[in-house]
Each structure stands twice: as structure tokens, then as C-alpha cells.
Amino acid sequence: MEFEQLEAFLAVSQTKNFTKAAELLHIAQSTVTTRIKLLEEKMNKKLFERNNRMVELTPAGINFLPFAQRIQELMYEGEKIVRSEGLFEGSIVFGSLQSLWEYVFPPIISAFRKEQPKIALRTITGHSNDIIQKMMDGFIDIGVVYIPPHHHEIEVVPYFEDTIHLFAHQNFVIKKDSIVTEDFNKLPYIHMNWGSPFTEWYLKSLGDVIYPLQVDNSTLFVKMLLSGEGIGFLPEYIAKGHVQENQLKKLPFTPTHPIPKRPAYIIYPKRKKAKVEQLLHFLL
């Protein structure tokens, strides 16, 4: 399989049009046709369904797409590393979750850059599983995740443990001394999934309910709490700053079962220990 064929496949899947894909790649349309044809022959599967009006990915094409994207990303990443050789004494790709980038890492990264100015640092944001997958692909050198991978090539180091509490806007009025689980039906509750232990606890404590409002982005979730849209569970490290600035307050909540703590882990491939050692020590 040629990289050019992969590029043609990605261009057609992106534009849904052979002519536009050719324009994108600055090659002739017939070349795109040939490349796709050769790729399909190699795979022994049709990757696109074509007719006079449109081009669509076949199920085989849909399955192949994420792999093609990963190969292309890896190729570009490899090129970048080779091109940057000699410019820095080293380079580290650091992956973690969006909420941690926003609330935990900026001062750490800033301090690390001051101490190690000759190490090029690149950050990548994603969910725990994305970070682990990209680490397995050789894309990420070190990461911080909430779900530790169980793989013999990956070293897992416990990093910190955070607690989750119920928070609301400073002006939110509660009519009781303490909120209990039975009160949730009457409260403007916003749900954010803080990982599987939290979800399991939520289901055990509050039942399998349909949430009136559920978001999957921590930044949006915090914005909604700050705007007084409702109440919700938030890790302490995110809430801390907003509480200090009198924007949010912790609500007195008595759960039937204790809310599980949220441990974070530093992960890195064992073979890259020497490469990430300085940042690892800095984080710890």
C-alpha cells in the first residue's frame, strides 16, 4: 500500500468527490481514480460507492478511515520529528484531558519550559482512551489519564487523587440544611460524566435516570454552573479557583454511598523512560 493511495482515499472521503479530491492533492482526477482503484484491489474490497450524483464510503471504507487517518498522522508526526532534529536537545509530546490542561498543567508547563528551554514540548488533548491509543501508536510520549491502561509496555505512576463534590453558583439558594438523593428530582441538576467509577456511583445512588441536561465537555459544564444554569458534581481541582473567587459554592450533600475519589495516573511507554524522565520528575 502506497502513502499516495492513502492520501487519495482520505481526500475522497473528505470531499466526497473525485474531482475535488484531485484539486486538493494537486493531481489529475484520473490519478485519483487509479490510486483508489489500486487501493481497492489491494484490499480486495470496494471502499467507495460511486454513482452519477455522489460518492459515499462503503462499510469497508468507514472501517478503514480511522486507520488511514492514524497512519497519516503518524507519517506527519515522523516527518516533523525528523525536520526538527538538531533544533532542540529533545522533544516530548504530552497528552492529557482538557480539564487538566485548563486547571492543572498551565503553571507546571510554564515552569518546565523555563527550566528546560531546549526541550520542545507539544501538547495533545483527548479522552483517556484517546491518549492511551495515541501512546500505543508512538504518538504521545507521556500522558496523564484517569483510566490506567493495563499493558506490559506502559508504565503507570499514580499522580494525584481528587474528590468530587456538588457545586452551584454562589447565588443558588437551598432551602434545606443538607441535600439528600431524594431531592435530585426537584433540583436543576446538570450531569457530566466524570469517569466510570463516578457513573457507577451515580447509578447506585440515584438510579438509572434520564438527565434533564447532560454535557460531555468540562469547559461547557463549568460555564453552565457559573451562569447559574443548575447544580452539578465537579472535581475539587476545577472548583477550587471558582470557589476562591466567590463564583461557585460547595453544597451540603449527604450521599447514601460515598462518592468515589478520582485518581489520575501518569503513563509513559517503558522504552521512552529516558526521554520523558525530566518531565516526569517535574510533574511528580
Add this chain to the structure above:
DNA sequence: TCTTGACCGGAGGTCGTATA
């Protein structure tokens, strides 16, 4: 003896165009 560079020919890829 090995390395390097120049040259040559063949194979395969790409292009532009025409057509279905």
C-alpha cells in the same frame, strides 16, 4: 577493494484529453 558519480534503458506512474 570500496566508494562515488555519470550514464543508460526499462518499468511504472502521471498527465491531459477524449469519450462513454
Add this chain to the structure above:
DNA sequence: TATACGACCTCCGGTCAAGA
């Protein structure tokens, strides 16, 4: 959009000569 076709280009492998 797919295919065919001729022209052109690029790459690769082989050969040979010069130099270290």
C-alpha cells in the same frame, strides 16, 4: 466518474570509470 490512450516524467537497477 470511469476508462483508454499517447506522451512525458521519474525512479530504479545495472554498468563503467575514476579516485581514495
